[in-house]
Amino acid sequence: MTHSFDVSKNHFQLFGLVPAFKLDTAQLELDYRALQAQVHPDKSAHLSDAEQRLAMQRSTLVNEAYQILRSPIRRARYLLSLHGIDTQEETNTAMPVDFLMAQMEWREAVAEAEQARDVAALEQLDARMKVETREFEAALAVKMDHEHDYQIAAGLVRKLRFMEKLAEDIHSAYDEIDN
Amino acid sequence: MALLQISEPGLSTAPHQHRLAVGIDLGTTNSLVATVRNGISVVLNDEHGRAMLPSVVRYAADGAVVVGEPAQAAQSDDPVNTILSVKRFMGRGLADVGDTSRLPYRFVEAPSTSSGQVASTSSGHGMVQLRTVAGVKSPVEVSAEILKVLRVRAEASLGGELVGAVITVPAYFDDAQRQATKDAAKLAGLNVLRLLNEPTAAAIAYGLDNASEGVYAVYDLGGGTFDISILRLSRGVFEVLAANGDSALGGDDFDQRIHCWLLEKNQLSALNPKDTRLLLTLARAAKEQLTEHDETRITAVLSSGELIDNVLTQTEFQSMSQNLIQRTLQPLRRALRDAKLAVADVKGVVMVGGATRMPQVQLAVGEFFGQTPLTNLDPDKVVALGAAIQANLLAGNRTSDDWLLLDVIPLSLGLETMGGLAEKIIPRNSTIPTARAQEFTTYKDGQTAMSLHVVQGERELVSDCRSLAKFELRGIPAMVAGAARIRVTFQVDADGLLNVAAREMGSGIEAAIVVKPSYGLSDAEITRMLQDSTQHAQDDMQARAQREQETEANQLCDAVQQALAQDGELLDLVQRAHIEEQMAALQEALRSGGQQLIKRAITALNDATVSFAQARMDKSVTRALAGKNISDLDIK
Numbered sequence: 001m002t003h004s005f006d007v008s009k010n011h012f013q014l015f016g017l018v019p020a021f022k023l024d025t026a027q028l029e030l031d032y033r034a035l036q037a038q039v040h041p042d043k044s045a046h047l048s049d050a051e052q053r054l055a056m057q058r059s060t061l062v063n064e065a066y067q068i069l070r071s072p073i074r075r076a077r078y079l080l081s082l083h084g085i086d087t088q089e090e091t092n093t094a095m096p097v098d099f100l101m102a103q104m105e106w107r108e109a110v111a112e113a114e115q116a117r118d119v120a121a122l123e124q125l126d127a128r129m130k131v132e133t134r135e136f137e138a139a140l141a142v143k144m145d146h147e148h149d150y151q152i153a154a155g156l157v158r159k160l161r162f163m164e165k166l167a168e169d170i171h172s173a174y175d176e177i178d179n
Numbered sequence: 180m181a182l183l184q185i186s187e188p189g190l191s192t193a194p195h196q197h198r199l200a201v202g203i204d205l206g207t208t209n210s211l212v213a214t215v216r217n218g219i220s221v222v223l224n225d226e227h228g229r230a231m232l233p234s235v236v237r238y239a240a241d242g243a244v245v246v247g248e249p250a251q252a253a254q255s256d257d258p259v260n261t262i263l264s265v266k267r268f269m270g271r272g273l274a275d276v277g278d279t280s281r282l283p284y285r286f287v288e289a290p291s292t293s294s295g296q297v298a299s300t301s302s303g304h305g306m307v308q309l310r311t312v313a314g315v316k317s318p319v320e321v322s323a324e325i326l327k328v329l330r331v332r333a334e335a336s337l338g339g340e341l342v343g344a345v346i347t348v349p350a351y352f353d354d355a356q357r358q359a360t361k362d363a364a365k366l367a368g369l370n371v372l373r374l375l376n377e378p379t380a381a382a383i384a385y386g387l388d389n390a391s392e393g394v395y396a397v398y399d400l401g402g403g404t405f406d407i408s409i410l411r412l413s414r415g416v417f418e419v420l421a422a423n424g425d426s427a428l429g430g431d432d433f434d435q436r437i438h439c440w441l442l443e444k445n446q447l448s449a450l451n452p453k454d455t456r457l458l459l460t461l462a463r464a465a466k467e468q469l470t471e472h473d474e475t476r477i478t479a480v481l482s483s484g485e486l487i488d489n490v491l492t493q494t495e496f497q498s499m500s501q502n503l504i505q506r507t508l509q510p511l512r513r514a515l516r517d518a519k520l521a522v523a524d525v526k527g528v529v530m531v532g533g534a535t536r537m538p539q540v541q542l543a544v545g546e547f548f549g550q551t552p553l554t555n556l557d558p559d560k561v562v563a564l565g566a567a568i569q570a571n572l573l574a575g576n577r578t579s580d581d582w583l584l585l586d587v588i589p590l591s592l593g594l595e596t597m598g599g600l601a602e603k604i605i606p607r608n609s610t611i612p613t614a615r616a617q618e619f620t621t622y623k624d625g626q627t628a629m630s631l632h633v634v635q636g637e638r639e640l641v642s643d644c645r646s647l648a649k650f651e652l653r654g655i656p657a658m659v660a661g662a663a664r665i666r667v668t669f670q671v672d673a674d675g676l677l678n679v680a681a682r683e684m685g686s687g688i689e690a691a692i693v694v695k696p697s698y699g700l701s702d703a704e705i706t707r708m709l710q711d712s713t714q715h716a717q718d719d720m721q722a723r724a725q726r727e728q729e730t731e732a733n734q735l736c737d738a739v740q741q742a743l744a745q746d747g748e749l750l751d752l753v754q755r756a757h758i759e760e761q762m763a764a765l766q767e768a769l770r771s772g773g774q775q776l777i778k779r780a781i782t783a784l785n786d787a788t789v790s791f792a793q794a795r796m797d798k799s800v801t802r803a804l805a806g807k808n809i810s811d812l813d814i815k
Contacts, residue, residue: 031803033414033416033418033583033585034803035800035803036583036585037416037581037583037803038796038799038800038802038803039796039800040583040584040585040673041612041672041673042373042569042572042573042583042584042673045343045372045373045573045574045575046198046342046343046372046573046574046575046734047575047738048735048785050785050786050789051785051789051792054789054792054793054796055796056612056670056672056673058796059612059673060612060613060614060670063609063610063611063612063613064613064614066610067609067610171516174512174516175513175516178509178512178513179509
C-alpha cells in the first residue's frame with residue numbers, strides 16, 4: 001500500500017483525505033509541508049534532468065492541490081465538480097434580488113471609501129465582508145457534507161464568488177489609496 | 180541520476196565525498212561568494228583577505244578585462260569603459276534605463292534576439308548594451324566577468340571544481356532579469372543549482388542561525404534593488420507568504436540625490452563622463468560618511484579646474500532622500516496585505532543590504548513595524564551566507580538541519596487578450612513550482628493561427644506590463660469561430676522561470692517555448708559567447724568535461740547502489756537485473772574512458788532507474804503522511 005501520484009487521483013486523495021468540505025486546515029498545512037519535503041525540486045537538484053522534471057511535476061501538483069483545498073470557495077467548486085456539478089459562475093446569473101442589492105451597496109461603499117481615501121471605513125467593510133463570507137461558508141458545509149444538496153451548494157458558491165470579487169475590490173482600493 | 184536519495188533517521192549512509200558548491204550574491208555594488216565548510220557557512224575572501232568584490236568591470240583596448248578593486252580605482256579615469264551597477268541593466272531595454280545622461284556609458288539599443296517562434300517585445304528592442312573600447316558588451320557578459328572571478332576564487336580556495344552554484348536575485352526580479360542572470364552564470368562556466376531570492380537567502384542564514392519561529396519580514400535595500408519578503412518560519416520550513424519590491428530602487432538612488440544636490444549647489448549643468456563619475460563616487464562616500472557622522476565635507480576639482488567644496492548635513496541628506504524611503508514603504512504595505520497579515524503579526528524584521536546601514540532607513544523601518552530591526556548579521560554578507568547553505572543542500576551534501584524552502588513568484592504572469600488587456604494566468608505570490616492551464620478559442624471562422632503574447636506585471640493594460648514573449652500557434656484546423664480549443668499551459672519552475680506551451684486540443688498541435696526571448700539571449704548566442712571566451716582553452720574544456728562526466732558517473736553508481744540497498748525490495752528480479760546490467764555497463768564505460776561513451780551509459784542507467792525512483796518517491800510520500808489512518812482511505 002503505497003501512496004501514488006496517479007494523475008487520476010483527486011486532490012483530496014493526494015493528501016490522504018476523504019473528500020468533504022469540512023477540513024482541518026491546520027492538519028492540511030502540516031501534511032502539505034510533509035509532502036513538499038519529499039517532492040520539492042530542491043530535494044533532487046543534484047539528480048538527473050529526468051528526476052528533476054519528475055520532482056517539478058509532483059511539487060507543482062502538490063502546490064495546486066493545496067491551493068485548491070485550503071481555499072473554501074475553490075475547495076467547494078472542486079468538490080462539486082467531483083460530484084459532476086458545474087457551479088455555472090459565468091452563466092447562471094439568476095441571483096436573489098436582495099443579494100444583488102446588498103452587493104451593489106457593498107460596491108458603492110467600497111468605491112466611496114476609496115474616493116474619500118478613508119482607510120478606517122475600508123477596514124470596517126473588510127471586516128464585515130469577512131464575517132458574511134464565513135456565514136456562507138458555514139452554510140456550505142451543511143449543504144455539502146450533511147444534506148448533500150449540491151444544487152443549493154452551487155448557489156452558495158456563486159454567492160461566494162461575489163464575495164471574492166468584493167474582497168478583490170477592497171484589496172485594490174487599499175492599493176489605490178496607497179498610490 | 181534518477182534516484183531520490185532519502186536518508187533514514189539515524190542511519191548513516193555510505194561515506195560520500197563532499198561536493199563543492201557555493202552561493203553567490205551577485206550584487207549591484209558588491210558581489211560575494213560563500214560556501215559551507217565543516218558545517219558552517221563562510222564567505223570566501225580573495226588573496227588580500229577581502230570578502231567583497233566590487234561589481235565593477237573595466238574593459239581595455241587590448242581585450243583585457245579587469246574586475247573588482249582595480250576596476251573601481253579606474254572608474255573616474257576611464258568612466259566609459261568601466262561598468263558599475265550593471266545589475267540595473269540586466270534584462271532591461273534602453274527605455275527602462277531612464278535618463279541615460281546621468282550615466283557615463285555609451286548605450287547601444289540592441290535588436291531583439293528573436294529566434295524560432297519567439298518574436299520581439301512590443302518595443303521591438305532587446306536588452307540594452309554598452310559600447311566599450313573592447314567592443315559592444317551586453318550586461319550578461321559584464322555580469323559573467325564578475326561571476327568568473329568569483330568562480331576562480333572559490334575553486335582556488337576550495338581546491339577543486341564546483342559541482343554548482345546558487346546565484347541570488349532580487350525577489351522582485353521579473354522573468355527577463357532572472358533569465359539574464361542565469362545566462363550570465365552559464366557564460367561564467369557555472370552550473371546553476373538554483374536562482375534564489377535574496378531576502379529568502381537572508382532568511383535562511385538568519386533563521387537557521389537563530390532557530391526562529393513565526394512571521395518575519397526581510398527588508399532588503401541593496402545598491403540598486405529593493406525587496407520586501409514576508410516569511411513564515413516554522414519547524415524547518417521557510418515559507419514565503421508574499422514578496423514585493425522595486426527592482427529599480429537602491430543605494431545608488433541615494434547617491435544620485437547627493438549628486439543632483441551637488442550639481443544644484445554649484446550650478447553645474449551637463450558634465451563630462453569623467454566628472455559625472457567623480458561626483459557620483461564622492462556622493463557615495465558622503466552617504467557612507469553620514470552613517471556615522473552628522474555632517475560631511477565634499478571636495479573635488481573638476482576637469483575644468485572648477486573647485487567643489489560643500490558640506491552636507493545628515494538633516495539635509497534625510498530630507499532629500501525622504502521620498503526614496505517612502506517608496507519602500509508602499510511595497511511593504513502591499514506585501515503585508517497580500518500575506519493577509521497586519522504589522523502586529525510580524526515577529527521580527529531582518530535588515531539586508533548595505534543601504535540599510537543608513538540611519539534614516541533603520542528609523543523609518545523601525546517606526547513602520549513598531550520594533551527595532553534586527554541587524555545582528557552583516558547586511559552585506561547575509562545573502563551570500565544563506566545562498567551557500569542552500570547550495571550545500573542542493574548539491575546533495577548531507578546536513579544535520581533538515582529544512583525546506585517554499586518560495587513564490589513575485590509578479591503575476593498573464594496573456595494579452597482583446598483590447599490590449601492582460602489576463603492573469605498565474606497570480607503573484609503563487610508558491611513555486613506552479614502551473615496553470617487556460618483554454619482559449621478562435622474568434623473568426625476558419626482561423627488557423629493564433630498569436631500569444633506573454634506578459635508579466637500587475638497592471639491591467641498590456642502596455643503597462645513587461646512583455647516577455649510573443650509566439651504563434653499555427654496549423655489550427657479550420658473550424659467555425661469558437662470551436663477550436665487552445666490550451667495554454669504556464670509552468671513556473673523552482674527558479675521562478677517560465678515555460679509556456681500551447682496545444683490545440685482537437686488536433687494536438689503543439690507549440691512550446693522557453694520564455695527567454697526579447698530581453699534574453701538565445702542559446703546560440705550563449706554558445707558563441709562561450710566559444711569566444713574559451714577559444715584558447717579548448718583542451719582545458721575537454722579535460723574538464725571528461726572529469727565532470729567521470730564524477731557524475733561515480734556519483735550515480737554510488738547512489739544506485741545505496742538505493743538498491745535501501746529499497747531493493749520495491750523491484751522485481753527482472754527490474755533489478757536490468758538496473759544492475761546498466762550499472763555494469765557504466766562501470767565498463769568508466770574503465771574504457773571515452774566521454775561520449777560514459778555520457779550514453781549515464782543516460783541509459785538513468786532511464787533504467789526512472790520507475791524505481793518513482794516507487795521510492797511514492798514510498799517516501801507514504802511515510803510523510805504516516806500517522807494518518809490511511810488504511811481507511813482510497814490509496815492504492
